[in-house]
Amino acid sequence: MGMKLRKALAVASASVLGLSLAACGGGDSDGSGGGSGDVEGTKGGTLYYLQHFPFEASDPQRIYYGVQLANWRRVFYRGLLAFPMSEDAEVGTTPVPDLATDTGTSSEGGKVWKFTLKDGVKWEDGSDITCEDVQYGTSRVFANDVIIGGPNYTLSYIDVKDYPGPYKATPEQQAAFEDAVSCDGKTITFRFNKPWADFPQAIAGMMMTDPYKKSFDEGEKSQWKVLSNGPYKIEGGKWDKNKGATLVRNDQYDPATDDPEQLRLALPDKIEWQIDPSDTAGELFNDRLIKDAGNDQYAITTARVAPPQFPQITGAVEDRYESVLSPYNSYLVPNHKKITDVNVRKALAVSLNLNGYVKALGGERVGEPGETIVNPGVSGAQDNPAFSEDNDNNGDPEAAKALLAEAGVKTPYPIKLAYQKSPTTDKAMAIVKESWDAAGFKVTLEGLSDTYYDVIAQPDKDVDVMWAGWGADWPSMMTVLPPLFDSRPNVSSTTCGNDYGCYQNDEFEALIDKAANSSDIEEQVGFLQEADKVLGEQYAYIPLEVSKFNWLRGSKVTGFATTPASSAYPEIGLIGVQN
């Protein structure tokens, strides 16, 4: 269930990527540190949030959009844990307690996790949030015929068999679930069938174990209802899919039970959350922010600035502009069924003119060259020596020629390169072709359209190298390396899944097993770093760019920032307006 980058164009166009399922991860704000002007954020005022696509639900257990998970954690739905609003990659990817009193204690080698709820935490109707609410919320994910669309990692971990969710469960099934996820006063205990070392990270970002009040639940009809426990509530209680809502203060929320500095400043008194789902909305919103008139001075948007608008970002507009690393990485995968010689794969990596590729995409505002497939916002990310050492990213055709000679293959070596077609990627891939052609390859470009990922998942595809993009579901390498390169969950006779190159390596898979069975997060990260090195030595992938997001805001907006926790979208917990 990773979040795929649907198109390289998505980096360039404001609409597409926002629609892919996204979750945690993120990037550092580069440069200014994300602060908006010199004005200190003050309480009060109305913030306008312009959104260019509709959410798919407002029910916590159904939410999977990265920007929605991040923003709604700050305004409506507090979790047991949450990621702090820090721009520091290390701090920002380390969960802190939210509804729970601490970050949880694990036992039995990471198979059992315990959390205790704080006192005084309340729903917007004034009732207390109980351990049973957490238990009930967790159980709803299992009803995957009713509660559709959300992340469902808990299904494969929670130690219960054949549980159909709370709506259809027999008393025995329900009892079995309540054994696995049990309540004792304010303490909730999760029992898993295997160790889950990065469980705190998984639930800090995603809402799989968020509390849900049973008496409020109407099953399918709950899709657009919101029962808040955060600093804001919706006027009228219902989210309008294509219009949004007006958010006002929730008088039942007690900041004393919270950690506002770290988790949610909740500065504006009111948030007008306005949705325009039309195709041109994104560009329109940014045009309005460039003009900065009327209420747009108090506005932020989910729509990223598209490259055609870059030339307008000069002078005063540039002060209201931010270019930040996104949680998405692009990479090339060699088809391991076709290119079996590691030296040939290495020659591809060595000769790649990555700097030129990024420039053709649109330059430093669109992305920066990556040295690994792991996004800098993922904890434990470090440069992969295979790509960072002796490689200036300009491409070295001579070294590649020597490698091809060593491999003893006939040159020019034919390469069919598949990618998702757009005018921008056409150019960027032409640079790849040029640099590889100069190194003794003969590249044919195959620009494919809509069903791109279906095509490159086929096991018998007739391509040698493929472009792909990925973003982590939560800031753990467990949501990057195994989904993309572990052949066991991916490869079958009919598909290679997300392991597009049909890569299989015992050493790598042994390290993944060790990481999965780690009880300790440090130890797990260590194994995964080793695993990435193995991938590098094998040239199982070639990193391309870490994409960047480009943001504009109104001139009266304060505290604008993006954080790893906000998936590089605006961190609404920090943002206020001048009165």
Next chain:
Amino acid sequence: MTAPSSDLDSHLGVPAETGEPSEAPGAVVSRSPLQLAARRFLKDKLSMASLIVVLLFFIAAVVAPFAVKFGWIDPLSSNQDLLDEFGLPIGDWGGISGDHWLGIEPGIGRDALARLWYGTTFSLAIAISATIVAMVIGVVAGIVSGAAGGWVDVIIGRIIDLTLAFPQTLMLLALSSVGLAFIHQTLGVPNGNPTAAVYVIVVLGLFGWTGIARIVRGQVLSLREREFVQAAQMIGASRRRIYFKEILPNLWAPILVTFTLMMPAFVSAEAALSFLGVGISAPTPTLGNVLTDALRYADSAFLYFFIPAFMIATLVVCFNLLGDGLRDALDPKADR
């Protein structure tokens, strides 16, 4: 056909300008209809100018592959050192310089002139091929329909109606994956651009023949009542002989005119198809590919956008003017 007398009069006594042996002054010169048409055409300055422009395009298109081969132009090499950090050409005029007469492509820095020039070759080749396919189908259908009459005429008429009723562009897009697979697998055309080119040619041809078919049918309806056709029927000529030896030679005027009018439509259609992602794909340039990319820079690199757009417009307009001029010359009685 008979030329109008006024036209004849005006040329009486004037030495021929078309290189025929000149006659003695005052003598009555006999001229074939073709000669008369040529004289009328040569007098039409607009048409002559269009003809020259069109010929220049064709010469350029024929020369381009050799120019690439001998290294005079290079449509594929990048020059990223000539771009700023956002990938836009350095300099005010889209990077126009002694080396790059029309500037360079943003993002990658390929020579704009080379891509436009080389792209013309592909675009014209596809447009001509598609026009020929459409003309052959249309002329044959028109002659058969007009000359045979009866139920054959009715069936062909209904087929024409059906083809006209098809939403062409949508069908082109919808059928592209099936069509491409068929051309690649069944006909054995190499995958990639050759397949795409064949697909575009075939589909443009299959949807573009109806106009000429109707014109030809109309002409044939009047021709088949003429004496020479009836004479041929009387002496028992075969049907095929009557269609293609007796009737067809009398149709060249409308065919030529339709050809010149259909070409520009197909040049635009190819550009539109490349724009929609069907057709010749990158990095090979066509006028459509170049324009598709250029459109995105209409704001930031205006010249880079304007030049290919202007070129396509020029080509299409000149072809249309040429077609109009030819029609006037060949059929002066036609109303405008």
